[in-house]
Amino acid sequence: MNQNALIRPDWTPATIALMVLGFVVFWPLGLAMLAYILFGERLKSFKRDANASVDTVFSTFRGGFGGFGKTGFSRGTFRAGNTGNVAFDDWREAELARLDEERRRLDDMREDFDAYVRELRRAKDQDDFDRFMRERNNPSNGPVTGYTGN
Structure with missing residues (x-):
């Protein structure tokens, strides 16, 4: 790191001034500058x-991100390439096919x-509508909504 830089994670006059200015303008800025001074390195x-x-995680896939194209995704499941053991690969393919069928x-x-x-919802809605129409067309049973007219 260039130790001659004006703003670096160290107690320099510039960083102290920026920290104070940050606290004056908006306290989270001052706090962020203090965190940079203390933990920047x-x-x-x-x-x-x-x-x-x-990088370690993605290097386990063949070819990094490009490996997804080689190994492939099928219906949201990861399909790995051949292991070299024919019996295991056949069993795995049969199990994956069974799981796909189950899905x-x-x-x-x-x-x-x-x-x-x-x-069910349509039938319930139809029943509610039919009951509303019956009560609306037959006002002798009283008001539907409880409206008293006041």
């Missing part, structure tokens, strides 16, 4: 460590249930 190492961790079956059941609920 650690931010570089934190950023470097975070980037290294993310399709569950999706169909969900659609059927949603249609059933829609039909």
Whole structure:
């Protein structure tokens, strides 16, 4: 790091002046400047460590982000490439196909249930509407809404 920089994470006249000015203008700015003075050096190492961790995670996929195209996503599930063990790969493909079939079956059941609920709501709405029309057309039973006319 260039130690001759005017604003660096250290107690320099410029950083102290910016911190005081930040507190005068808007106290969170002064607090942010104080945090930069105290923890600025650690931010570089934190950023470097975070980037290294993310790079390690994504390097496990083949080719980084491009590996998603090679390994693929199917209906939101991750499909890894071949392991080299034919028996395991065959078993895994059979299990994934079974799970896909189960997901399709569950999706169909969900659609059927949603249609059933829609039909129940429609029927309830129809009953409510029919009751309203009966009460509206037959005023001898009294007011529908409880309105007294005052």
